[in-house]
Amino acid sequence: MITDPELDAEWDTAEPAEVAEPLASRERAAAGTARPWLWALGGVVVASAVWAGGLYVFGDRLAAPTVSYRATKNLCEDFKARTLGGLAGDLHKKRPMNQESNHPAVYGAACVLNNVDGMPDFIVSAQVDLHKKVDPSTEFEVPPLGEMANTGDVRREAVPDLGEDAVMTTSAVGQLQKLKVLDGGAVFTVEVWASTFEEKNDRPATDATAVQAALIEDTRELMAALKD
Template structure:
């Protein structure tokens, strides 16, 4: 019969297998405890290789992006919203502006309304994030938890020819929309909320397609204004 190979790699087909040597209890214990260490060591090596491979694959995403836009000192002044104002009426009646500078990102927000007092017909929220540490493309286009929980039927579609990538999300009977644009390490996030697109207080009726087109035009103009 065929026996186990000798240590030097040669097969011996003539001699019967010899019984295994009996190990003393202490030696058997040492042999038993040594094997898990070998498997554990192998697992560490494999896990380290997978982790290193993952970092290599994500290298470009983890690296700080090259910013193509400047930080704004007054987003409400830079964001003119002319196309949307043509539909909703003047949106700059009571602008609210805020900027936050952080080692990871510069964030600016502008809130516009077409009515200085309540109730408000149209409200517009414009946010610009300049990411200085990590490429924002890894999570771009993922709806927020609040959106998923509160807006119900959320529809998302790609917007061509706008930045590196752009998506339009609509909800609530198309009376709300969110346009997000990724470009040059920056994320432009525009949200429009309306009580109605029908005629109201002398404002002509409009449709969601016109509001979406106006949102795209206004964000495109803002991107040009902040281009570094």
């Protein structure tokens, strides 16, 4: 079996009777109420200055990034998955599922591989997103909501020496492992799902450490293949 490799208040509705007051008092009151407007106006100016300063500081992340990777027209041809294939058998034996999307903001390509015809028991997917408008680093660390809903508790661990930032995610039961890498305006996501890590369909039993190492190796190879 696979083993592990990160107000309660009362309102007074009574209204006091209106008491007439001298004109001078009303003028003084009117003058006093003008001051909060000045403070509010000053707050707007300060807030605008802070906001503008924030845009200046983070302008590099809001600007279009320099993408260091080329678009692929067939990710399943570029994603060899050699190391994962050594664990699961030939992942290109069954016809791969390949998809692309060339949106003005993000170019995306995806590939799904599995090791058997019929009901798969070891599925590998890869996705590459090239961000053409906004630097993806601002939201890279945010986990997808669907991930938490579908897998429950997960462990997320940083992976050193891989791209600008890399995170390995493992589900509580260990059957879903995902590596996500940020580098050069691109996000690479490679994922493994297995119904079991015991011996099955002519593939040997494996463990989490081997699967994670294979994910890292095959992702590194994919990044090298698409490097512009």
